Amino acid sequence: MIVARRVLVSGxxxxxxxxxxxxxxxxxxxxxxxxxxLSDGRVEVWLEGNVTEVEAVTAWCRHGPxxxxxxxxxxxxxxxxxxAGFTVG
Numbered sequence: 296m297i298v299a300r301r302v303l304v305s306g307x308x309x310x311x312x313x314x315x316x317x318x319x320x321x322x323x324x325x326x327x328x329x330x331x332x333l334s335d336g337r338v339e340v341w342l343e344g345n346v347t348e349v350e351a352v353t354a355w356c357r358h359g360p361x362x363x364x365x366x367x368x369x370x371x372x373x374x375x376x377x378x379a380g381f382t383v384g
Contacts, residue, residue, distance in 0.1 A: 306366035316360035331384035
């Protein structure tokens with residue numbers, strides 16, 4: 296089953312390779328989407344793909360790369376858009 300999730304990650308998540316590490320994690324699992332910094336210090340991530348793989352990347356977002364300090368993660372179910380590939384903005 297194909298699903299989509301919008302993930303908002305709070306904490307020390309900018310300037311610690313969160314977005315690039317997320318891209319690597321998603322691509323390794325065949326998950327499409329994007330990651331971008333928000334002006335309030337959070338990182339917004341869109342994930343789309345097989346439910347098992349999307350949930351695995353979502354779980355990764357709860358801790359992020361080694362230098363990150365994730366404080367909170369908000370996850371919203373969304374409608375898939377048919378996106379392919381993963382970009383960092």
